[in-house]
Amino acid sequence: xxxxxxxxxxxxxxxxxxxxxxxxxxxxxxxxxxxxxxxxxxxxxxxxxxxxxxxxxxxxxxxxxxxxxxxxxxxxxxxxxxxxxxxxxxxxxxxxxxxxxxxxxxxxxxxxxxxxxxxxxxxxxxxxxxxxxxxxxxxxxxxxxxxxxxxxxxxxxxxxxxxxxxxxxxxxxxxxxxxxxxxxxxxxxxxxxxxxxxxxxxxxxxxxxxxxxxxxxxxxxxxxxxxxxxxxxxxxxxxxxxxxxxxxxxxxxxxxxxxxxxxxxxxxxxxxxxxxxxxxxxxxxxxxxxxxxxxxxxxxxxxxxxxxxxxxxxxxxxxxxxxxxxxxxxxxxxxxxxxxxxxxxxxxxxxxxxxxxxxxxxxxxxxxxxxxxxxxxxxxxxx
Amino acid sequence: xxxxxxxxxxxxxxxxxxxxxxxxxxxxxxxxxxxxxxxxxxxxxxxxxxxxxxxxxxxxxxxxxxxxxxxxxxxxxxxxxxxxxxxxxxxxxxxxxxxxxxxxxxxxxxxxxxxxxxxxxxxxxxxxxxxxxxxxxxxxxxxxxxxxxxxxxxxxxxxxxxxxxxxxxxxxxxxxxxxxxxxxxxxxxxxxxxxxxxxxxxxxxxxxxxxxxxxxxxxxxxxxxxxxxxxxxxxxxxxxxxxxxxxxxxxxxxxxxxxxxxxxxxxxxxxxxxxxxxxxxxxxxxxxxxxxx
Numbered sequence: 001x002x003x004x005x006x007x008x009x010x011x012x013x014x015x016x017x018x019x020x021x022x023x024x025x026x027x028x029x030x031x032x033x034x035x036x037x038x039x040x041x042x043x044x045x046x047x048x049x050x051x052x053x054x055x056x057x058x059x060x061x062x063x064x065x066x067x068x069x070x071x072x073x074x075x076x077x078x079x080x081x082x083x084x085x086x087x088x089x090x091x092x093x094x095x096x097x098x099x100x101x102x103x104x105x106x107x108x109x110x111x112x113x114x115x116x117x118x119x120x121x122x123x124x125x126x127x128x129x130x131x132x133x134x135x136x137x138x139x140x141x142x143x144x145x146x147x148x149x150x151x152x153x154x155x156x157x158x159x160x161x162x163x164x165x166x167x168x169x170x171x172x173x174x175x176x177x178x179x180x181x182x183x184x185x186x187x188x189x190x191x192x193x194x195x196x197x198x199x200x201x202x203x204x205x206x207x208x209x210x211x212x213x214x215x216x217x218x219x220x221x222x223x224x225x226x227x228x229x230x231x232x233x234x235x236x237x238x239x240x241x242x243x244x245x246x247x248x249x250x251x252x253x254x255x256x257x258x259x260x261x262x263x264x265x266x267x268x269x270x271x272x273x274x275x276x277x278x279x280x281x282x283x284x285x286x287x288x289x290x291x292x293x294x295x296x297x298x299x300x301x302x303x304x305x306x307x308x309x310x311x312x313x314x315x316x317x318x319x320x321x322x323x324x325x326x327x328x329x330x331x332x333x334x335x336x337x338x339x340x341x342x343x344x345x346x347x348x349x350x351x352x353x354x355x356x357x358x359x360x361x362x363x364x365x366x367x368x369x370x371x372x373x374x375x376x377x378x379x380x381x382x383x
Numbered sequence: 384x385x386x387x388x389x390x391x392x393x394x395x396x397x398x399x400x401x402x403x404x405x406x407x408x409x410x411x412x413x414x415x416x417x418x419x420x421x422x423x424x425x426x427x428x429x430x431x432x433x434x435x436x437x438x439x440x441x442x443x444x445x446x447x448x449x450x451x452x453x454x455x456x457x458x459x460x461x462x463x464x465x466x467x468x469x470x471x472x473x474x475x476x477x478x479x480x481x482x483x484x485x486x487x488x489x490x491x492x493x494x495x496x497x498x499x500x501x502x503x504x505x506x507x508x509x510x511x512x513x514x515x516x517x518x519x520x521x522x523x524x525x526x527x528x529x530x531x532x533x534x535x536x537x538x539x540x541x542x543x544x545x546x547x548x549x550x551x552x553x554x555x556x557x558x559x560x561x562x563x564x565x566x567x568x569x570x571x572x573x574x575x576x577x578x579x580x581x582x583x584x585x586x587x588x589x590x591x592x593x594x595x596x597x598x599x600x601x602x603x604x605x606x607x608x609x610x611x612x613x614x615x616x617x618x619x620x621x622x623x624x625x626x627x628x629x630x631x632x633x634x635x636x637x638x639x640x641x642x643x644x645x646x647x648x649x650x651x652x653x654x655x656x657x658x659x660x661x662x663x664x665x666x667x668x669x670x671x672x673x674x675x676x
Binding site: 007008011012014015018019022023024025026028029032040041042043044045194195197198200201202205206207208210213216217220222223224225226227228229230231232233234235237251253254255257260285289310313314316317320321331332333335336339347350351354355357358361362365369372373376377379 | 388391392394395396397398399401402403404405406408409410412413414416417420425427473476477479481482487488489490491492493494496497498499500501504505506507508509513514516519549553556557559560605608609611612615616630633634637638643646647649650651653654657658661
């Protein structure tokens with residue numbers, strides 16, 4: 001079967017290529033979240049966060065790289081004029097007889113003139129500017145800088161875990177996380193229990209009107225959120241709940257159409273003989289539900305709980321519409337607000353914050369992989 | 384009604400009562416109210432005032448409404464076939480019983496778990512015109528001047544489609560489950576008859592998983608017509624409204640301009656469009672779907 005072997009190799013290659021494409025964005029988040037800000041914006045992109053050192057009078061100094069000079073010049077201190085005392089780099093072409101040609105502002109005019117300087121160090125073409133890396137980005141002191149030949153710079157791989165700490169300084173991440181967890185946990189407990197109860201009523205009790213109401217329930221899943229969004233806003237406003245977390249979990253403690261559907265599909269597969277026997281033994285309907293059906297349904301209950309957790313954790317539109325108070329923002333909304341205010345510059349912090357929003361979901365996935373995959377497959381296959 | 388039947392009715396209603404209450408307050412009432420609002424001038428601050436068909440009339444002459452409809456149509460038209468082909472092909476590759484299938488499946492699935500906000504921020508960074516990974520890759524494979532995706536009216540929508548293809552994992556998992564249910568005996572019989580790869584795909588695999596395809600396409604249509612978060616976060620509807628999708632315009636109308644009646648009318652038009660498409664697809668595919676015995 002050489003042909004089949006070839007096919008398999010091909011499939012492997014294709015799958016490997018595709019999985020790299022699918023995984024790359026994740027790797028990119030992690031890599032970016034562990035970089036200092038200046039390494040986020042480099043061409044070509046930096047894949048391994050690094051840090052650089054130089055030796056300065058016998059001591060090791062952590063630096064970041066700046067420009068590369070193409071001209072020979074000097075680092076010097078200006079001794080006169082408006083820039084008196086400033087330490088600057090001057091190309092040799094702008095130096096004449098120990099004086100440097102400088103642009104200075106006098107009153108409201110920019111003028112060029114020669115000023116005396118004190119040369120500190122001569123710089124050759126190709127040398128790299130290095131700037132002292134201050135312990136945090138909020139430091140007030142001026143960082144030390146100089147030019148050194150590239151070979152004097154030593155580099156070391158360094159992951160900037162402090163970005164993650166900076167996120168907590170920049171946004172009330174813990175508060176957002178707390179809000180999100182409240183919405184998730186109350187919703188999960190409510191919807192899992194109630195949906196199961198309701199599904200039992202649809203699956204194992206025969207009553208007039210049941211099929212009609214179940215059909216209505218199913219059809220309601222097709223209704224776009226846009227339709228109910230406006231009246232729901234009115235309802236919650238009447239309750240005085242706009243700006244609080246209630247709108248995001250309270251409705252679910254009455255059950256949810258999709259969960260009821262999923263649970264009902266499972267409940268009807270449990271043999272009737274089992275429950276009939278219990279009924280003969282004098283169990284009432286609730287006891288049958290509680291003592292027999294629920295314990296048998298652990299896998300599908302887990303699926304419902306997981307899916308709702310995921311839904312509540314990821315939900316963006318609900319919080320966007322109903323949360324108006326910064327104190328009640330969830331992670332999704334908080335992250336979006338942070339993005340709209342700091343986007344475009346602090347990609348390292350944005351990626352660290354994103355990673356922290358994604359990570360709990362991934363951890364959950366790894367612990368409940370089977371349930372996830374089976375649950376997803378279930379939603380598509382059960383008609 | 385016998386005593387027994389009455390007891391069952393009471394029990395049934397008792398068990399479903401939480402849902403009957405919740406369904407009425409949080410689903411039925413909002414649907415009815417929304418329908419009424421769509422004929423009203425309503426801003427939340429003041430009670431709704433009936434204005435007949437004026438909202439619908441205004442919509443037909445609202446250029447942004449048409450623009451948003453076009454944007455959404457564009458997204459749906461590309462997303463549905465591309466999504467179908469991508470996810471089905473990947474599922475079929477996974478179904479070749481290669482070693483490490485569970486690992487690959489995990490890699491493909493995980494992106495669909497990523498919260499939309501985090502995913503959108505991540506892709507904004509990837510599509511960044513200057514330092515983005517995507518353009519860096521394009522330049523490396525010989526495209527010297529790749530577009531600034533999210534800032535370019537021609538490329539903002541394609542960018543969002545590319546991003547959406549990344550999050551197809553749950554469809555892949557559903558297809559894979561469907562493929563694994565295709566009886567091996569059928570494929571083997573076809574092998575004996577000398578059927579080639581394409582014959583088997585077209586005459587056995589596709590018909591056997593047609594219910595799954597139907598389900599996924601319907602779900603994808605319902606989802607795609609409601610695309611919102613990506614555009615809200617990544618582009619805010621720009622540049623020049625090129626990513627103002629229907630749901631985004633609806634949200635802006637309702638919660639930024641507070642024209643809730645107008646927004647409700649939009650919502651109903653959206654619902655009717657989705658409903659018609661769903662019915663159409665159901666009709667067309669009715670004879671073609673194979674519900675196995």
